[in-house]
Amino acid sequence: MLTRSLKIGIVCPYSWDTPGGVQNHIRDLAEFLIASGHEVSVLAPAIDESNLPNYVVHAGKPISIPYNGAVARVLFGPVAFARVRQWISQGDFDLLHLHEPAIPSISLLSCWAADGPMVGTFHAAAKRQKIIFAIGPILEPAIEKLSARIAVSEAARLTLTDHLDTDAIIIPNGIYASRYAHGRREEKWSGNTIGFIGRFEEPRKGLSVLVEALPVIARFAPDVKVFVAGPGDPDEVIESIDPQLRHRFEFLGKISEEEKADFMSSVSVYVAPNTGGESFGIILAEALAGGACVVASDIPAFDDLLGHGQFGALFESESPTELAKVVIELLRDKEKRQTLSAAGRTHAQKFDWAVVAQQIYSVYEMSIVGSEKVRLASDTRPWNRFLNKDDK
């Protein structure tokens, strides 16, 4: 599929060793591109330098700043800028792929420092902020240097058009669909069960909505059980649950990829009650690929991913009663569950890396045409050109 071997530089704005959707996406993309015969170098900040894969170049230690309602571990400043410039000038790249170039990070610095074919991927979805009037004019000339922009979802695209007044091509995040296709049905997780995966301590993951909905669900399905997987300390959550219902919750801790596949094939209903801050919803794509019957809140990203209810059921976000209603209906109707999960599984193939990477590669190809290699922008500035004339 990939015709020519390219040298690609990818910039990851967030700390490589903290878990996150953007980091996972970059890791999978880099590994997929390397496997298809390209040379890839990823520039990323990291807290611990020693454990990086060989394609990652360490950019420095990240600093924690509050951004978009969460703490982001990013990196910027003069030292980082020098590091970025060095990486670009030594890399001799055909193309740079910058992730989240609109937040203060090494992605933005790279965009500023480099000249040549550049592609930017925008992951975040946020409501329009007033602050953009102040920072927009500064960002604009930099963002404009990107030859093509990719948004991971309709929500991310709207954020981009709202904030920076430019359009983007939508290419979803990728998953390895085949890894989830052959999950075994585990007896312990099947029956009248509800599954939940995520960092449940974060309020925006919405576990509390499910906790509040459970009394109603339990009234109609007395043997219902909820399995919560994901890293975190369950004690605080357990305390918030009605003592009579506590035994219905089981916390599994962090589970492996294989267990995840089994988990998705086993539970009757997979619930994603996220209240917001989600731009794509990779876990839903994985759940669909694993053949789960998905129930999700109707935030824009999920509504979009589930085809407005075609590939999974939706409920009004933050409403426990609506969630209970949808879950009860599905627990009672096996046929409907099967139809939804079959439709979902087919739909999930669209997010497979084989498809997604091909789309990303098309954008690379179109950006490279007619341009030279990536070089430092300072080399092409008029006065530098003028000054260097005598040397040549």
Next chain:
Amino acid sequence: MTRWFFLLLMLLISTWYLTFTATRLDRLHHRVETSWANLDVLLQKRAAVALEIAHSDIADPASSVLLTAAAYQARDADIQNRSQAESGLSGALGLLLEDSEHLETAADSALLTELSALTDKIRVAIAIHTDAVARTQLVRGKFIVRLFRLAGTAPLPITYEFEADVL
């Protein structure tokens, strides 16, 4: 003394800003040209594939005539009629592909795969080109740019109306 220093600083800053904007505009003009050249090549290729399809077994005589006419029109169109001609070709191809899904021999499906790969690329190329054009027009509309004639003699890029949904 301070006043002279201040004036000098102002002068330096405005010079920097002007060269900065000129570089920015130069980059945009360059992108408009390269993205158009790229899109043009892809569209030409598509016309060639369309002709091949017209001469293959995929097309019945009637659609063959329609497709050949549309492909030649797209090839020969001058710059003003280009987008209309290309949309016409998209329409003709769309019509044909709609009811040709059931009859696929090996050679034909190779042609159709080539066409769909080309269509994907064209879609991206159109997005890149229209974006470059829109950006250039926006920056050229700025007061400073018009006042100092930073665009020089470069022609103002024209917006092409591509019907992306037909592709």
